Amino acid sequence: MNVQDDTYDEAGRRWDQIRLTGVSATGYHGVFAHERREGQTFVADVVLHVDTRRAAANDDLAHTVDYGEVALLVAAVLSGEPVDLVETVAERIAATVLARPGVHAVDVAVHKPQAPITVPFGDVVVSIRRDRSKLPAAEPYRPATGQVRRPADPEQQHPRTAPLPLTDVAPAFASVDVVHADPPSAATATSPFAPTSSDPVPSTPTPSSPFAPTSVGPVPSAPTPAAPVPAGPFAPPPAPAPLAAPPLPSHLPGPPPAAPAAPVTSPAGPDGPGSVVVGPAPTGAVPTGVVPAVGIAAGPVPAHVPVPDAARTELMAPVTDVVDAEIVLDALDEPPAQPVRAVLALGSNIGPAQETLRQAVADIAATPGVEVVAVSPLARTAAVGPEQPDFLNAVVLARTTLSPRDLLRAAHAVEDRHGRERHERWGPRTLDVDVIVHGDTLAVTDDLELPHPRAHERAFVLQPWAQIDPEAQLPGLGGGPVAQLAATAPDRDGVRWMALDWLTAPVPAANPEPDNASQGEAHLP
Ligand SMILES: Nc1ncnc2c1ncn2[C@@H]1O[C@H](COP(=O)(O)OP(=O)(O)OP(=O)(O)O)[C@@H](O)[C@H]1O
Numbered sequence: 001m002n003v004q005d006d007t008y009d010e011a012g013r014r015w016d017q018i019r020l021t022g023v024s025a026t027g028y029h030g031v032f033a034h035e036r037r038e039g040q041t042f043v044a045d046v047v048l049h050v051d052t053r054r055a056a057a058n059d060d061l062a063h064t065v066d067y068g069e070v071a072l073l074v075a076a077v078l079s080g081e082p083v084d085l086v087e088t089v090a091e092r093i094a095a096t097v098l099a100r101p102g103v104h105a106v107d108v109a110v111h112k113p114q115a116p117i118t119v120p121f122g123d124v125v126v127s128i129r130r131d132r133s134k135l136p137a138a139e140p141y142r143p144a145t146g147q148v149r150r151p152a153d154p155e156q157q158h159p160r161t162a163p164l165p166l167t168d169v170a171p172a173f174a175s176v177d178v179v180h181a182d183p184p185s186a187a188t189a190t191s192p193f194a195p196t197s198s199d200p201v202p203s204t205p206t207p208s209s210p211f212a213p214t215s216v217g218p219v220p221s222a223p224t225p226a227a228p229v230p231a232g233p234f235a236p237p238p239a240p241a242p243l244a245a246p247p248l249p250s251h252l253p254g255p256p257p258a259a260p261a262a263p264v265t266s267p268a269g270p271d272g273p274g275s276v277v278v279g280p281a282p283t284g285a286v287p288t289g290v291v292p293a294v295g296i297a298a299g300p301v302p303a304h305v306p307v308p309d310a311a312r313t314e315l316m317a318p319v320t321d322v323v324d325a326e327i328v329l330d331a332l333d334e335p336p337a338q339p340v341r342a343v344l345a346l347g348s349n350i351g352p353a354q355e356t357l358r359q360a361v362a363d364i365a366a367t368p369g370v371e372v373v374a375v376s377p378l379a380r381t382a383a384v385g386p387e388q389p390d391f392l393n394a395v396v397l398a399r400t401t402l403s404p405r406d407l408l409r410a411a412h413a414v415e416d417r418h419g420r421e422r423h424e425r426w427g428p429r430t431l432d433v434d435v436i437v438h439g440d441t442l443a444v445t446d447d448l449e450l451p452h453p454r455a456h457e458r459a460f461v462l463q464p465w466a467q468i469d470p471e472a473q474l475p476g477l478g479g480g481p482v483a484q485l486a487a488t489a490p491d492r493d494g495v496r497w498m499a500l501d502w503l504t505a506p507v508p509a510a511n512p513e514p515d516n517a518s519q520g521e522a523h524l525p
Pocket residue numbers: 408422424425426427432433434435436446447448449450451452453454
């Protein structure tokens with residue numbers, strides 16, 4: 001396996017992989033009578049493209065794909081209903097694995113090392129990738145009712161993991177890896193494995209099967225362009241000097257006219273550190289403005305959205321029940337019913353910081369489902385945290401139809417595009433894009449906290465934000481009027497200047513670094 005085998009989510013981030021190699025069983029597949037009669041060894045390698053973070057954060061098998069179950073299923077297909085072609089075996093394994101929730105793509109290689117080939121040979125392998133855009137052309141394997149039972153070991157069974165019924169096949173397999181980088185390829189095992197008395201596998205689905213499909217086919221790939229939306233309560237004020245945005249996609253409207261902001265009543269709930277609150281702020285929260293409910297579905301479409309029949313290809317038609325719905329993990333994966341305001345904070349203190357921030361604003365504006373409404377002046381700020389060079393900081397006001405988590409992914413994608421590396425917490429970086437607020441969402445989860453947990457105490461966020469939205473309110477505990485928070489933030493004295501025309505003014509080629517940036521310098525009030 002190498003980087004060419006990687007797959008990426010809609011924000012361009014590499015999916016993690018669980019690799020299971022050398023699952024081995026005796027099968028009776030082949031076009032010759034002796035193959036059907038005598039059987040031979042088949043070996044499968046399977047790579048599941050998944051997101052392992054949630055399972056890792058909770059250290060909970062329930063949030064991942066149990067490779068033990070996958071191994072049993074793969075072995076059941078290898079030793080199951082005989083077919084002529086290795087291709088069919090591979091397709092069936094792919095369908096079975098892709099039907100597991102949380103699997104975004106699957107690579108399957110089926111080896112037939114004892115194939116009836118009349119010249120010396122090492123191996124013959126059929127290798128395929130299937131995902132939600134190239135669905136398997138086969139039915140997933142489903143254990144029949146009455147034939148299923150899991151080889152349960154109560155001592156070993158994690159208490160939070162509900163047992164899944166499976167056939168009592170016992171595959172031999174060489175290794176399983178959960179990887180974030182490419183390990184050396186594992187050797188395949190060839191130990192024979194005879195089919196059990198419960199084989200062959202029934203070809204018709206059983207109504208009570210736990211593997212019964214729950215939905216739907218592929219997701220349309222072309223995002224709908226964002227439609228213009230009327231003004232929200234966070235339109236930029238006329239002062240300071242208006243900032244020309246960098247070249248933006250043509251579908252982006254100009255800044256909407258200003259409208260009054262409503263006060264926020266920060267919810268003072270009982271939620272201490274570590275608690276989870278997900279959902280809109282209660283009474284008195286910032287209104288999101290009146291926006292049309294139609295024509296706004298830009299950006300990635302969640303896979304649980306049913307797909308109209310017309311969208312399916314003929315090839316897909318017979319197998320539309322193969323892929324399970326994508327799990328909506330929590331409310332942070334739900335796109336808003338209407339566009340909501342979002343505030344993004346940008347920072348850079350490595351490399352050509354001003355140019356990086358400019359490009360980052362253009363990247364954000366080009367993100368489907370994100371419409372840039374205003375861009376703050378540029379602040380040069382003393383670093384908060386470890387000793388390091390000054391930062392250049394700016395804030396982007398946007399409207400978005402993305403879910404909070406998709407917006408975070410989009411922010412990370414922009415960071416990655418600009419060579420962001422994660423070493424030291426609060427350390428120097430080519431680009432940081434933080435999600436400060438997403439609508440009225442208040443949330444504390446493993447991977448995303450809203451509003452950003454440290455925004456209320458960061459002048460390098462609050463000052464630029466207040467410049468383009470003096471009435472802005474930071475929702476949540478510790479929140480309040482942004483301008484007021486900016487004036488009292490501990491690092492306020494470190495915000496030393498702002499460039500008003502930083503998006504359009506030429507960056508001096510010799511002086512692109514924050515330490516030398518002086519173009520359009522202005523002083524904070
Ligand atoms: N509102 C948020 N915006 C951005 N990242 C967040 C947010 N809430 C939680 N995170 C998580 O924080 C992780 C670390 O983010 P990042 O590397 O940008 O941190 P940092 O910039 O060093 O520190 P800070 O979060 O204090 O700005 C991210 O991977 C992300 O999952």
